[in-house]
Amino acid sequence: MHPAAQDRDLPEEPADGGPRTAVTCPFCRIVRGLAPAQVLRDWPDALAILPRGGGVTAGHVLVLPKTHVPDVAADPQVSAATMRRVAELAAEMGDCNVISSRGAAATQTVPHMHVHVVPRRDGDGILLPWTPVAGGSRRPGPDRRPWSARPAGR
Structure with a gap:
């Protein structure tokens, strides 16, 4: 059990009958020492x-709120x-x-806010959706218009 989780009780069942977040959310389970x-x-x-699985590169870290x-x-x-x-960790990492x-x-695959902090180095081969590809073009994306030109809520 994670030390921060000692002596913590699970929350009461929600009044609406919904799932107990601490039981169903994988990151809440980690915070509480249940995973x-x-x-x-x-x-x-x-x-x-x-x-x-170690992340996409050595030093890849997830930061999640408790x-x-x-x-x-x-x-x-x-x-x-x-x-x-995240800023504290990024300051230690460099690029x-x-x-x-x-x-x-x-x-987003886990419905609990989290931030990936991924160390980078020249030539590491990690591609993001907006990374230029051969020939100077960019990988295709769904909408490249500036936010101010997009419909509300998109």
């Missing part, structure tokens, strides 16, 4: 863990506190990508 994870950093408000929020937009205060922890996805179309 295994390699914890790299433990702050009062967040954890830094090694992604399952409070359950479904995505980066759900609670600005929790997101801001988590990003502070890196900082990525948080919101929604399935943006590749």
